[in-house]
Every structure is written in structure tokens, then in C-alpha cells.
Amino acid sequence: MGNVNSLPNKHDEMEILVKTQTVREVLTRIEGIILEIVTSLSKGEAPVLTLTNRSSWSNISFDRAIGLQMSSGSSVSVIRSDCPSSVTKFAQILKILSVIYRLVQRNSYATKRDIYYDNTQLFSSQKAVDHIVDDISCMLKVPRRSLHVLATSKGFIAGDLRYMEEDGTRIDCRSSSVAVAVSSNIGGIRNIVSSAKFVLIVEKDATFQRLLDDNFCTKLFPCIIITGKGVPDVNSRLMVRKLWDTLHIPIFALVDADPHGIEIMCIYKYGSVAMSFEAHSLTVPSVMWLGLLPSDLQRLWVPKDVLIPLTKRDESKLSSLLKRPYLTSQPNWQKEMELMTQSRVKAEIQSLAAIAPDFLTSIYLPNKLRYGGWV
Structure with missing residues (x-):
């Protein structure tokens, strides 16, 4: 079937093209979120972030060729910057968004563990980081690996x-x-x-x-x-x-x-x-x-x-x-x-x-x- 030293095949070339397009998408979508926050502040309004509810079966549809997929009209939760119960999560999301932006821009990678230990006071646990990385992936509508945040494999x-x-x-x-x-x-x-x-x-x-x-x-x-x-x-x-x-x-x-x-x-x-x-x-x-x-x-x-x-x-x-x-x-x-x-x-x-x-x-x-x- 070939050898390891062979030139990249069409599948590999397609992945490289997709990766380049995704980098632009990730940066553009993060910039869009930050722009919305700045716009809210300029109007004297408290910025909010909207996250799709990832734990509800009511948000799921089934496609035989794909499996369980999120419906387009999924229910959401609003993370407010002026609410005591959600202000910490708002800050955590912004912090991780800034880390992801730098990683994607520089084409470098970090582990979820790196992010947690970079600011343990902000993040209550490793699980909080794990959950937010998935939330951001869902919010930006890009695969988690496109965020340049790696998870340690157990397999x-x-x-x-x-x-x-x-x-x-x-x-x-x-x-x-x-x-x-x-x-x-x-x-x-x-x-x-x-x-x-x-x-x-x-x-x-x-x-x-x-x-x-x-x-x-x-x-x-x-x-x-x-x-x-x-x-x-x-x-x-x-x-x-x-x-x-x-x-x-x-x-x-x-x-x-x-x-x-x-x-x-x-x-x-x-x-x-x-x-x-x-x-x-x-x-x-x-x-x-x-x-x-x-x-x-x-x-x-x-x-x-x-x-x-x-x-x-x-x-x-x-x-x-x-x-x-x-x-x-x-x-x-x-x-x-x-x-x-x-x-x-x-x-x-x-x-x-x-x-x-x-x-x-x-x-x-x-x-x-x-x-x-x-x-």
C-alpha cells in the first residue's frame, strides 16, 4: 500500500486545505465574539455569551449516516457578565478564548492541563477547563482539535x-x-x-x-x-x-x-x-x-x-x-x-x-x- 516516506496522498492534501480554512474560521469567529462584547460595553450594556445546551436529548436529532447530531434549533443558556452565578464562567470562557486565539494564530498547541495550571485560581478544576473547551468548540462550530488544545490520550x-x-x-x-x-x-x-x-x-x-x-x-x-x-x-x-x-x-x-x-x-x-x-x-x-x-x-x-x-x-x-x-x-x-x-x-x-x-x-x-x- 506504499511506504511511510511516500508523498502525501490526496486525502492528506485535502486535510491540509481544510485545516487552513478552519484556522481562518476560528480566528474570525473569536474576533466576532470579542467584537460583540466590545459593542455591548460601548453601549453601556453587560456583555453576554450564548452557549448551546450540550446535555439535553431534546437538542438531538438522529441521522442514520451520521449518528446523534445537534439540532439547528437547540436550546441555549446565556452566560451573563453581570450575574454573580455566571460571572466566573464568563471570565473563564474569555480567558480560554484568548489562549486559543494565540495558539491558532501561532500554529502552536497546548494541553488542557497546561491551560488549567496556567491559572488555577480562575479555574476551579481540570473538569471546568475540559467542559469549557468543548463549549467553545460547539459555540464556534468547529471541531475541538481545530482549537489547538490537546487532551492527553488514554487509548x-x-x-x-x-x-x-x-x-x-x-x-x-x-x-x-x-x-x-x-x-x-x-x-x-x-x-x-x-x-x-x-x-x-x-x-x-x-x-x-x-x-x-x-x-x-x-x-x-x-x-x-x-x-x-x-x-x-x-x-x-x-x-x-x-x-x-x-x-x-x-x-x-x-x-x-x-x-x-x-x-x-x-x-x-x-x-x-x-x-x-x-x-x-x-x-x-x-x-x-x-x-x-x-x-x-x-x-x-x-x-x-x-x-x-x-x-x-x-x-x-x-x-x-x-x-x-x-x-x-x-x-x-x-x-x-x-x-x-x-x-x-x-x-x-x-x-x-x-x-x-x-x-x-x-x-x-x-x-x-x-x-x-x-x-
């Missing part, structure tokens, strides 16, 4: 994959024993080279490590495995999307047969409410559920002593998932979840070890991939 990736970071560092993920941390700057990745036949999203780090230890990425087919170590961070989701856009290969998910695992898979496939404004660059609608399926538990006669009864919280989560707008387009997923509701049990991927210690990598996954055992 790992391994398999038949090589690429170059924006600073020229060459990354090789083909080691059979050590995974590579997912980049903090996915937008800067270029010259992706891979012969992988598919990408496997793995919910848990422990399962990911087991696949790595068993040399799964080369045994059956060349492939890529990635984990967000539970609920995925934005960088892990961006990386999966980048691989899908570039390699055009199937994307499978391996999660626990429980409501939490299903929701994690849905975040990769359909997105989340909080980041719905960026759905077009984060979701991968082609994600297929490889396992662990509730129907697998019956089909494989998984020992009952490793099955776990659903808690009240599990039942509530399952009921909520079944009401999600995207489930109507996935009748097979719906059947699996209804089966879980009826059986009232859940199981972790590790439960397959009760059948045989190497059952997951030697029998379960090879058979699923060979014979199409996904939904």
Missing part, C-alpha cells in the same frame, strides 16, 4: 499500522508485545500505511492486552486493535474514524455483554449527546457488533456460575438504550438487548475463559471473523 493501538505524526515522528504499531499510545493530535497524522483487513475496537484494556499477548494481530489476518480503556476519549474516537476514512476496512467492536459495554459501542458508532455537535467527524456508522453477544452466552453454553445478574442500574440503562433513536435502525441489536432483558444476566468477555483459557483468541474470534458472526 492504545496495536497491529498492522504505520504513520507519521505532525512533527515528523514515525510511529510503528507492529510490535507484538507493546502497544502505542493513541496520538494527542489525530488531525496531524499522515502517511498511514496498513495491510490490515479490519479494525477491532476492544472495550477493556485487559482484553486488549490479552489479544496483544496472544499475537492476535498477525495470527488470523493482519488487523489493527484499539482500546479507549472503557468509555472512549475523543482521541480514541477520532483515531477509529481516521482509520475508517483512510483504510476503508470493516470496523468491529468487542465489548462485554452488558448495558455498559453496549453503550460504549454505541458511542463509537453513533456518538454521544455531549459531543453531538461534532458527530460528523467522530462517529463511525459502519461499526459492527462482533461480540460478546447475549445470544453467544446461550449458544456457547457459557457456565452459569460466571454469568452475573443484572442490577437495577443495569436494567435502567438497558431500558434507556432500547429507547434511543438509533435502535429502530438496528433490529438485530434490539433483539440481542431484548434477550438480555429476558435472561436478566450479563457477562464479561473474560467469562469465555471458563470454557477454555484460550477460547477467546483461538476459537471465538477466529470463528466469528471467518463465518460472519456479527450483528
Whole structure:
């Protein structure tokens, strides 16, 4: 498929063009916000900032090709500079806007942690910075990575994959024993080279490590495995999307047969409410559920002593998932979840070890991939 030293392909060139246009957009939109504030002050009025409500399902619409996306008529909250309950947030937003403006203008980057420690008195916590960066991304209507504010990645990736970071560092993920941390700057990745036949999203780090230890990425087919170590961070989701856009290969998910695992898979496939404004660059609608399926538990006669009864919280989560707008387009997923509701049990991927210690990598996954055992 080429080599790491090859010239940028058309996909890379398009990304460079888009990046240049986005820089202009970000600077222009921040200038527009500051102009509105100055205009209000010149009129003797208290400046306000308007933020879209990112936590409400009422602001969400579902598009089968994109996932959960923010509606155009979304409800908003007004952050006033003359109100004691919101003046601190107003100041925090202005401070981060000024940092972003300088970063974009200079084409440099900072981490969210850098921003927090630059003024700990203004920002009550790291979470406050994280939340405001997302609010600003939504307010400016640009992807979060275009703000030049990076988040530390928690995900790992391994398999038949090589690429170059924006600073020229060459990354090789083909080691059979050590995974590579997912980049903090996915937008800067270029010259992706891979012969992988598919990408496997793995919910848990422990399962990911087991696949790595068993040399799964080369045994059956060349492939890529990635984990967000539970609920995925934005960088892990961006990386999966980048691989899908570039390699055009199937994307499978391996999660626990429980409501939490299903929701994690849905975040990769359909997105989340909080980041719905960026759905077009984060979701991968082609994600297929490889396992662990509730129907697998019956089909494989998984020992009952490793099955776990659903808690009240599990039942509530399952009921909520079944009401999600995207489930109507996935009748097979719906059947699996209804089966879980009826059986009232859940199981972790590790439960397959009760059948045989190497059952997951030697029998379960090879058979699923060979014979199409996904939904």
C-alpha cells in the first residue's frame, strides 16, 4: 500500500486545505465574539455569551449516516457578565478564548492541563477547563482539535499500522508485545500505511492486552486493535474514524455483554449527546457488533456460575438504550438487548475463559471473523 516516506496522498492534501480554512474560521469567529462584547460595553450594556445546551436529548436529532447530531434549533443558556452565578464562567470562557486565539494564530498547541495550571485560581478544576473547551468548540462550530488544545490520550493501538505524526515522528504499531499510545493530535497524522483487513475496537484494556499477548494481530489476518480503556476519549474516537476514512476496512467492536459495554459501542458508532455537535467527524456508522453477544452466552453454553445478574442500574440503562433513536435502525441489536432483558444476566468477555483459557483468541474470534458472526 506504499511506504511511510511516500508523498502525501490526496486525502492528506485535502486535510491540509481544510485545516487552513478552519484556522481562518476560528480566528474570525473569536474576533466576532470579542467584537460583540466590545459593542455591548460601548453601549453601556453587560456583555453576554450564548452557549448551546450540550446535555439535553431534546437538542438531538438522529441521522442514520451520521449518528446523534445537534439540532439547528437547540436550546441555549446565556452566560451573563453581570450575574454573580455566571460571572466566573464568563471570565473563564474569555480567558480560554484568548489562549486559543494565540495558539491558532501561532500554529502552536497546548494541553488542557497546561491551560488549567496556567491559572488555577480562575479555574476551579481540570473538569471546568475540559467542559469549557468543548463549549467553545460547539459555540464556534468547529471541531475541538481545530482549537489547538490537546487532551492527553488514554487509548492504545496495536497491529498492522504505520504513520507519521505532525512533527515528523514515525510511529510503528507492529510490535507484538507493546502497544502505542493513541496520538494527542489525530488531525496531524499522515502517511498511514496498513495491510490490515479490519479494525477491532476492544472495550477493556485487559482484553486488549490479552489479544496483544496472544499475537492476535498477525495470527488470523493482519488487523489493527484499539482500546479507549472503557468509555472512549475523543482521541480514541477520532483515531477509529481516521482509520475508517483512510483504510476503508470493516470496523468491529468487542465489548462485554452488558448495558455498559453496549453503550460504549454505541458511542463509537453513533456518538454521544455531549459531543453531538461534532458527530460528523467522530462517529463511525459502519461499526459492527462482533461480540460478546447475549445470544453467544446461550449458544456457547457459557457456565452459569460466571454469568452475573443484572442490577437495577443495569436494567435502567438497558431500558434507556432500547429507547434511543438509533435502535429502530438496528433490529438485530434490539433483539440481542431484548434477550438480555429476558435472561436478566450479563457477562464479561473474560467469562469465555471458563470454557477454555484460550477460547477467546483461538476459537471465538477466529470463528466469528471467518463465518460472519456479527450483528
